[in-house]
Amino acid sequence: MRTKKLLITNTWFLAIALVLVLTGLFYQTASAQDTAPTDDEVNAIAKQLFCPVCENTPLDVCPTEACRQWRELIRQMLAEGKTEQEIKDYFVANYGARVLSEPPRTGFNWLVYLVPPVLILAGAFALFNAFKEWTKPKSAEAGSGQGEEAGSSSDEDDYIQRLEEELKNRK
Amino acid sequence: MLAEFGFGVLLISFITTIYSGVAAFYGAQNKSGSLVESARRAQLLTFPLLSISAGVLIYMLVNSHFNVAFVYEVTSKSMPTYLKVTAWWGGQAGSLMFWAWLLAAFTSAVTLRKWDRDIEFLPWVIIVSAVTLTFFIGMNLFFENPFTRFWQINGQVIPSMFSPAAGAELFTPQDGNGLNPLLRHPGMVIHPPMLYLGFVSFVVPYAFAIAALITGRTDDRWTRITRRWTLWAWLFLSLGLVLGGRWAYDVLGWGGYWGWDPVEIAAFMPWLTGTAFLHSVMIQEKRGMLKQWNMVLIILTYALVIFGTFLTRSGVLSSVHAFANSPIGPFFMGYVALTLIVSVALLIKRWPELRGETEMKSLLSREALFLFNNLLFMGILIVCFWGVISPLASELFTNTKITVGPPYYERATGPLFAGLLFLMAVAPLSAWGHSTVQTLGKALWKSAAVAAVVTVLSAIFYTQNGYALLGFFLIALVISATTHEFWRGTNARMHVQKENFFTAIGRLMGRNKRRYGGYIIHISMALMAIGILGIEIFQMETQGTIASGESLDLADYRVEYRELASWDDRGAAVNYTRSVVDIYENGIYIGQLYPRIDYYYDSQQNMTIPGQHATLKDDLYILLVDWQPVSSEGATFKVYVNPLVNWLWIGSFTFLFGLIFAAWPDKDPADEPVRRKVSAGSRQTSAAD
Numbered sequence: 001m002r003t004k005k006l007l008i009t010n011t012w013f014l015a016i017a018l019v020l021v022l023t024g025l026f027y028q029t030a031s032a033q034d035t036a037p038t039d040d041e042v043n044a045i046a047k048q049l050f051c052p053v054c055e056n057t058p059l060d061v062c063p064t065e066a067c068r069q070w071r072e073l074i075r076q077m078l079a080e081g082k083t084e085q086e087i088k089d090y091f092v093a094n095y096g097a098r099v100l101s102e103p104p105r106t107g108f109n110w111l112v113y114l115v116p117p118v119l120i121l122a123g124a125f126a127l128f129n130a131f132k133e134w135t136k137p138k139s140a141e142a143g144s145g146q147g148e149e150a151g152s153s154s155d156e157d158d159y160i161q162r163l164e165e166e167l168k169n170r171k
Numbered sequence: 172m173l174a175e176f177g178f179g180v181l182l183i184s185f186i187t188t189i190y191s192g193v194a195a196f197y198g199a200q201n202k203s204g205s206l207v208e209s210a211r212r213a214q215l216l217t218f219p220l221l222s223i224s225a226g227v228l229i230y231m232l233v234n235s236h237f238n239v240a241f242v243y244e245v246t247s248k249s250m251p252t253y254l255k256v257t258a259w260w261g262g263q264a265g266s267l268m269f270w271a272w273l274l275a276a277f278t279s280a281v282t283l284r285k286w287d288r289d290i291e292f293l294p295w296v297i298i299v300s301a302v303t304l305t306f307f308i309g310m311n312l313f314f315e316n317p318f319t320r321f322w323q324i325n326g327q328v329i330p331s332m333f334s335p336a337a338g339a340e341l342f343t344p345q346d347g348n349g350l351n352p353l354l355r356h357p358g359m360v361i362h363p364p365m366l367y368l369g370f371v372s373f374v375v376p377y378a379f380a381i382a383a384l385i386t387g388r389t390d391d392r393w394t395r396i397t398r399r400w401t402l403w404a405w406l407f408l409s410l411g412l413v414l415g416g417r418w419a420y421d422v423l424g425w426g427g428y429w430g431w432d433p434v435e436i437a438a439f440m441p442w443l444t445g446t447a448f449l450h451s452v453m454i455q456e457k458r459g460m461l462k463q464w465n466m467v468l469i470i471l472t473y474a475l476v477i478f479g480t481f482l483t484r485s486g487v488l489s490s491v492h493a494f495a496n497s498p499i500g501p502f503f504m505g506y507v508a509l510t511l512i513v514s515v516a517l518l519i520k521r522w523p524e525l526r527g528e529t530e531m532k533s534l535l536s537r538e539a540l541f542l543f544n545n546l547l548f549m550g551i552l553i554v555c556f557w558g559v560i561s562p563l564a565s566e567l568f569t570n571t572k573i574t575v576g577p578p579y580y581e582r583a584t585g586p587l588f589a590g591l592l593f594l595m596a597v598a599p600l601s602a603w604g605h606s607t608v609q610t611l612g613k614a615l616w617k618s619a620a621v622a623a624v625v626t627v628l629s630a631i632f633y634t635q636n637g638y639a640l641l642g643f644f645l646i647a648l649v650i651s652a653t654t655h656e657f658w659r660g661t662n663a664r665m666h667v668q669k670e671n672f673f674t675a676i677g678r679l680m681g682r683n684k685r686r687y688g689g690y691i692i693h694i695s696m697a698l699m700a701i702g703i704l705g706i707e708i709f710q711m712e713t714q715g716t717i718a719s720g721e722s723l724d725l726a727d728y729r730v731e732y733r734e735l736a737s738w739d740d741r742g743a744a745v746n747y748t749r750s751v752v753d754i755y756e757n758g759i760y761i762g763q764l765y766p767r768i769d770y771y772y773d774s775q776q777n778m779t780i781p782g783q784h785a786t787l788k789d790d791l792y793i794l795l796v797d798w799q800p801v802s803s804e805g806a807t808f809k810v811y812v813n814p815l816v817n818w819l820w821i822g823s824f825t826f827l828f829g830l831i832f833a834a835w836p837d838k839d840p841a842d843e844p845v846r847r848k849v850s851a852g853s854r855q856t857s858a859a860d
Binding site: 038039040043050055056058061063096097098099100101102103107108109111112113115116117119120123124127130131134135 | 424425426430432433488530531532533534539542543546549550553554557558561562564565568569571572573574575576577578579583712713714715716777779807809
């Protein structure tokens, strides 16, 4: 939980990589005036959307004819000078929030984001309490952990034990 | 006639299963050994019965009896015979029957074991198996009958087992629908059996756990009996997941192997609890602790196995309403709820008896670190479960559909996986009972130094991405710490036993299969993490339409389009469109790839087969997206570069090796019970102390 946002960077990295690739392509085609948006520009947006009709398929890889048309729609809107956000908003307005890869952070949807961390923290808290309970000194120690281990384990571990001791003696 | 026979045998197996459960129950109640024995024999009979019924179905699949609806749905005349056989699990009814058949095989194998000292478990293990089996055969009999036939009456075709009305006649279509082409890939032929084997074999430890709860014999006997079962279950489930990933990578044509699709997650969830169980059960065996928690985990695993089958089989994922209308959905839900309630009730009843025998002493002891591991696995489970459930909840309560996609899962599970890697490096070095920062630090500092060097080198030569570097550090830490453990043991043997290196490491590992098999698995997980990190953070893609002779550039690669051909394979009823592209790396020609699209006439579906150039460094993955009839006019390609992804597959093979090693029976089988007896005895004395 130290780095809560570890993989957010994936998207960022991809976005940056794509922007780099795109600017490269842009410079190549710039001389011929930016006529039509490239496939990569279309995919960069389609990647963030989900197919409005199939289950759990990102729009950029969805093979259906409907999705092909939606990608063409994105291309058209890009050619018209629409921004990424405008295009996403258009899709949400027409097909509902399900086209977004994550639900918008509003109302009921907050539960999507809040439940897991709350439960995990509760689990961590419960575990921490259990530890406190367990480690509370109750009676005199029955001997070192090592001695006990030998008592409760199979001969496989006795063997490991011998190895450990041998290693210790050698040092 | 054949269909009726198959159905009849299925019905008899259903009745036999019910009998075995009921007889076992009365046998246990009245302490009647002969009744239990009768139940056991009935249980043993279910497997041959189901095999006959399945044999009939397979016979009809292979011989194209399209009169049977299931045969019509999943096969066609043009399919090769082996695919007609595997089409058995290519559709709903057949795969539920396959589930039941595997379950019968496993539970029969269990009842064949020597029960001697564990005879009190026997009736309850039979009952749990029988209940589960009854449920699945019942699904087949009453809702998803694979023997349902087509009947024609007044020009209408009706699917029904028996004649729906007087005057109805059997109807046989000319040809079948054909298996979904996506399922014709070898990966998909093996993937479902593996997954189902994993699912089904987890029923065995669960059955013993319930038996232990009911009989009150709540010592670690049940975990010892089921130890190997659990390992094999885990092996199959893991293999199923990996094969599924490989299949997706090879045929789904989106440049990845894992899309956080609910169907994938359905199989992943029991794996998570199963993995947590494998770890925490060791604490029970070594320290007599966490008995309650292990029960919780195995009950959860069983529930998730059924729940996973339910998720993928009931149509609930496409829509809550589709689920409510599907005949099997509510039944599945009810069964999951019922078994969960009964299990939990039993657990609560025995709760006080399941208290630990020893106390936790140190936050850094092995058992404490195992508990952290369990916490992380549970965390990932919560994220997955909620990710699958919340769209359903949203549809149900607010009537809006939402998608919970990869960004949610990646953000939430990333840190948890990182934590698991860290524990994988540290926990094997900590001692049971007691560890301190000093002892752990002493054991770990060399490995940490190696990992730091690797990280610095990666930063200089590979990437400056902070998360990638953190990942590489953890991966290097796991590999070096684990390798160091191998070395320490081997080194000690070399000096104590005066053996040479190879004898020493061979004997070291051979005598501690579970421990060193586990270490190999840890290393394999680190290798897999390299691949996952590579594709997650560094994947690149580009798409473009190019004419023959033109090229697309991505990373170090240049993809130059040569030509394209399209032809029909009449026999297989497939149209192939195959492109030829030249590949250059840093300007040097390295070969040709053939991305293609196969179109299946019978099912009218496409399959996109990428051209792949795989190296340890990365995977060049080219998809043919679209084409013009004349190749000079161009074709559209999508090109991915997936850095490091092949380490995922290398890791998978290492994993397989490690697990088989860990689960391999010991050389002298006579050794085993003796040792068990000894250790069981010493456990009792240590508990009495």
